[in-house]
Every structure is written in structure tokens, then in C-alpha cells.
Amino acid sequence: MRDQEPAPVDPGRRLSTKEAAELLGVKPETVYAYVSRGQLSSRRGSGGRGSxxxxREVEALARRNRRESTVTPGAGNELSVRTRLTLIESDRYYFRGVDAVDLAMRHSYEEVAEWLWTGRLRPGTTFTAPAGSVAVARRAVDALPEHAAPADLLRVATIAAATADPLRFDLSEDAVLGTARTLIPTLVAALPPAGRDRRDDRRHDSRHHYSRTDSRTDGRGQDRGEGRGEGRGDRRDQTPLARRLWTRLSPREADEASLRVLDTALALLVDHDLAASTLAVRVAASARAHAYAAVSAGLGVIEGPLHGAASGLAHRMLQDVLDQGDAGPVIADELRAGRRIPGLGHRLYPGEDPRARALFSLLEGVPRAEPALLAARDIVDTAARHAPLHANVDLALAVLTASCGMSASAGETIFAVARTAGWIAHALEEYGERPLRMRPSGLYAGPKPPQPLPE
Incomplete structure (x- = not known):
């Protein structure tokens, strides 16, 4: 039986705290919490007693709260957030209702990102970065220690780019989309070229002048109507993002087949429902953090070995198999150490990870990938004696990175750059919800108060 809605109140009346709480269906202290969050205004009652x-304001808030909840307990008491972006079911996944694999196989990363953000395809779209943002981000990244991880570089670049954007607090859709289209290429441009010591960049930068903006630029440092390039002294760079990213990942020349694998990997990894990093982004956006801060929250989560760093573990295992020529001893070592075998299985796909299947099919067209592909199949077949698990996208990324002269951390960089587009899509969704809704209640399990003061 559905709960009946409260009878409407006289719109000219002022309600006591008790009446407001009853209308809202909450405790009186929650009413004051609404006031502190700016969701209700209060006035001191006559005689200075109570608020x-x-x-009308209380009724409007009550109507909003009675709408179908978009944050509810899911199966197994997991958090469930309603979204129009990604659906995962029956070993397939969809972006705004369109098969994500089909989309990624037919369109570039930038086009897929635009589809996720706006629900519209923009054929041939490219992302360009403001020169001022790139200059600030590069300086910040170049100042980091040589051993800094990819997530460190990208997080610092994101924060630096934010400082170069005085309009970052504008949370309107157009402003956030403008941020998205410039932040992603800025992150790529801020990464050091593969095989080059960042200390060389520092020596170069000490002699090189970066111009921030000129009279033709808008508040974001973007040339009006044409955008600025991301290279040192380049007017603009409209090459596909995958090609620009390649130079940050591999010292080898890129062939078209390998570039297509990288671009498709970026497109496949744009979003994957409410992963841990995406939830962090939505929490930040719920508190109305600007887009750079929301992306930074996501970057702070992906370093975990169970998330963005998983492909690095798969890369190292794959390299061991290539070195030894047999997956058996390598898998045995993993099991003996009590570790799960990286690159296998996925909690959302009982069968095969569709992202891995798509990448493996493309990698078969890259001649130098054949040894790594054979090693990956050996891993899957050997592990199947222990547990019938399919390859996941981390193993496919490992084949790409190992066969193209990339470091073990390259997969994490690919993941983070790709997922930035999805994070911004989720931030945009969250900006349209009531603020601070991502505020679960803690279940206190400590000593029962009052306890004596500690000595």
C-alpha cells in the first residue's frame, strides 16, 4: 500500500519546526540540517522562541523528496544511483542505450565522449587545449619526482589546469562541457613524451617562455573561434587524441593498426557504470565541487590495484610469461603467493568481458602483438584448470602495452585519460540533482556514550 501524501497546507502560513518536520517526514534536527545546507530558510518566531x-518552501522541498528516489539501497544493500549514461547487462554494455562496443568500433574516442555527454554525435570532433593551461600543467608535472606514478602526474596536471581557469566554478552545462573538451587534451599534453627524462623538460622550460593568454583569448585561455594548440609554440593541434597520447606512452613510431587499438581502448573505457572512482566523482559533484575537483577525486581512487592499476599487474605477469615462454610457472607463483590472477574475471560479466573481446580482435591485426596474444591465451588456458575465468579488459590492455614498447603503468594512463570523459558525464548528471544527496548515515558501533573523559 502506498503512503498517502500529506494534506496541503495554507501557503500563507509559517510552520513551526515540528510542523515542517511532519510535512517533510523527517526528524526536527533534520529540518535544521536542511537550513544549514541552504535548502530551507528559517525565521525566528515571535518572542524569539523557535524557528x-x-x-510553500517546505512543501516544495517535500515534493522533491517524495519523487522517485535516485539514490536507493540496491541488491545486497549496495548503493544504487539512477543514471541515463551506462547500462550493463547480459555480458554487454550500452552508452545511452547504444551498444558501447559497436559505438567504440565505429567512432573515435572524442566522438564517443561527445555522445556520452550530450546524446549527440559530432563526427570529426577533436579536443584542443588552451596554451595557458598546458603551460601551467606542464610546469607542475615537470616539478614532480621521476618516480611519480601516472595518477600523480594527471592529478597534479588537473589541479594546475584548474588554477588557470578563473571560470571553473561555473557549473552550467555549457561551461562544464567546455572544461571537459579542454581538460582532457591538457592532461595528455602535460605528460612527458615517452623515453624522455622530465629533467630535460625542466632545463628546457627554464629557457623557454610560455605565453598564457593574449587579447584574443577568452576567460579560459581558449582562442575565440579556433582554440590553441598544446605543443610548445604550436598554434593548435587537431590530431586525434589517441595519436597525441601515443607519443606519451611509447617511444616507437605508431602504425595505423596500433593507433586504432589505442583509440578504441579509450572509447571502450569512457564509462563503466558506477565504478569506485565514478562514485567518488559523484560525491564531489553532489557537494558542488567544480569539474576539475570532481575529476581529481576520481584520479585519487584509480590508483588501487583493484581498479585503474590492475592493468599494470596484468602487464607484469604477461611480461613474465613472455620471458619464460610458459604461463604455468607464472600462474603457479601467483597462486602460491595467495594472489588473484590479474587480468581474469569481472564481477559484472559472468561470461566474457566485451571490452576485452573487442580489443583482442583488433590486436590480431597488429603483427608485433602476436607473441603477447599467444601469451595471454596461455594464461587464460592455464588458469582455467584452477578456475574457469575469462580474460578481462586489463589483460587486453596488457597485450597492447607489452607489445608496443609501453611501460607497465601505461594501461593506467590509458584508463585514467579515457575515464575522465565518463567522470565529467557523471558530474554533469549529479549537478542536476539536489545538492548533498550523497550523504549516507553512519551506523555507529563504538562505545555507548557518555564515556568518561580519557586521562
Whole structure:
């Protein structure tokens, strides 16, 4: 039986705290929490006793709260957030209702990102970075220690780019989309070229002048109507993002087949429902953090070995198999150490990870990938004696990175750059919800108060 809605109140009345709480269906202290969050206004009652509330304002908040909840307990008491972006079911996944694999196989990373953000395809779209943002981000990245991880570089670049954007607090859709289209290429441009010591960049930068903006630029440092390039002294760079990213990942020349694998990997990894990093982004956006801060929250989560760093573990295992020529001893070592075998299985796909299947099919067209592909198949077949697990996208990324002269951390960089587009899509969704809704209640399990003061 459905709960009946409260009878409407006289819109001209002012309600007491008790009446407001009853209308909202909450405790009186929650009413004051609404006030502190700016969701209700209050006025001191006559005689200075208690607070009163505008009846129309309370009713409007009650109607919002009675709408179908978009944050609810899911199966197994997991958090469930309603989204229009990604659906995962029956070993397939969809972006705005369109098969994500089909989309990624037919369109570039930038086009897939635009589809996720706006629900519209923009054929041939490219992302360009403001020169001022690139200069600030590069300086910040170049100052980091040589051993800094990819997530460190990208997080610092994101924060630096934010400082170069005085309009970052504008959370309107157009402003956030403008941020998205410039932040992603800025992150790529801020990464050091593969095989080059960042200390060389520092020596170069000490002699090189970076111009921030000129009279033709808008508040974001973007040339009006044409955008600025990301190279040192380049007017603009409209090459596909995958090609620009390649130079940051591999010292080898890129062939078209390998570039297509990288671009498709970026497109496949744009979003994957409410992963841990995406939830962090939505929490930040719920508190109305700007887009750079929301992306930074996501970057702070992906370093975990169970998330963005998983492909690095798969890369190292794959390299061991290539070195030894047999997956058996390598898998045995993993099991003996009590570790799960990286690159196998996925909690959302009982069968095969569709992202891995798509990448493996493309990698078969890359001649130098054949040894790594054979090693990956050996891993899957050997592990199947222990547990019938399919390859996941981390193993496919490992084949790409190992066969193209990339480091073990390259997969994490690919993941982070790709997922930035999805994080911004989720931030945009969250900006359209009531603020601070991502505020679960803690279940206190400590000593029962009052306890004596500690000595």
C-alpha cells in the first residue's frame, strides 16, 4: 500500500519546526540540517522562541523528496544511483542505450565522449587545449619526482589546469562541457613524451617562455573561434587524441593498426557504470565541487590495484610469461603467493568481458602483438584448470602495452585519460540533482556514550 501524501497546507502560513518536520517526514534536527545546507530558510518566531518556515518552501522541498528516489539501497544493500549514461547487462554494455562496443568500433574516442555527454554525435570532433593551461600543467608535472606514478602526474596536471581557469566554478552545462573538451587534451599534453627524462623538460622550460593568454583569448585561455594548440609554440593541434597520447606512452613510431587499438581502448573505457572512482566523482559533484575537483577525486581512487592499476599487474605477469615462454610457472607463483590472477574475471560479466573481446580482435591485426596474444591465451588456458575465468579488459590492455614498447603503468594512463570523459558525464548528471544527496548515515558501533573523559 502506498503512503498517502500529506494534506496541503495554507501557503500563507509559517510552520513551526515540528510542523515542517511532519510535512517533510523527517526528524526536527533534520529540518535544521536542511537550513544549514541552504535548502530551507528559517525565521525566528515571535518572542524569539523557535524557528518558523515558509509553508510553500517546505512543501516544495517535500515534493522533491517524495519523487522517485535516485539514490536507493540496491541488491545486497549496495548503493544504487539512477543514471541515463551506462547500462550493463547480459555480458554487454550500452552508452545511452547504444551498444558501447559497436559505438567504440565505429567512432573515435572524442566522438564517443561527445555522445556520452550530450546524446549527440559530432563526427570529426577533436579536443584542443588552451596554451595557458598546458603551460601551467606542464610546469607542475615537470616539478614532480621521476618516480611519480601516472595518477600523480594527471592529478597534479588537473589541479594546475584548474588554477588557470578563473571560470571553473561555473557549473552550467555549457561551461562544464567546455572544461571537459579542454581538460582532457591538457592532461595528455602535460605528460612527458615517452623515453624522455622530465629533467630535460625542466632545463628546457627554464629557457623557454610560455605565453598564457593574449587579447584574443577568452576567460579560459581558449582562442575565440579556433582554440590553441598544446605543443610548445604550436598554434593548435587537431590530431586525434589517441595519436597525441601515443607519443606519451611509447617511444616507437605508431602504425595505423596500433593507433586504432589505442583509440578504441579509450572509447571502450569512457564509462563503466558506477565504478569506485565514478562514485567518488559523484560525491564531489553532489557537494558542488567544480569539474576539475570532481575529476581529481576520481584520479585519487584509480590508483588501487583493484581498479585503474590492475592493468599494470596484468602487464607484469604477461611480461613474465613472455620471458619464460610458459604461463604455468607464472600462474603457479601467483597462486602460491595467495594472489588473484590479474587480468581474469569481472564481477559484472559472468561470461566474457566485451571490452576485452573487442580489443583482442583488433590486436590480431597488429603483427608485433602476436607473441603477447599467444601469451595471454596461455594464461587464460592455464588458469582455467584452477578456475574457469575469462580474460578481462586489463589483460587486453596488457597485450597492447607489452607489445608496443609501453611501460607497465601505461594501461593506467590509458584508463585514467579515457575515464575522465565518463567522470565529467557523471558530474554533469549529479549537478542536476539536489545538492548533498550523497550523504549516507553512519551506523555507529563504538562505545555507548557518555564515556568518561580519557586521562
Amino acid at each position: 518558523t518556515f515558509d509553508a
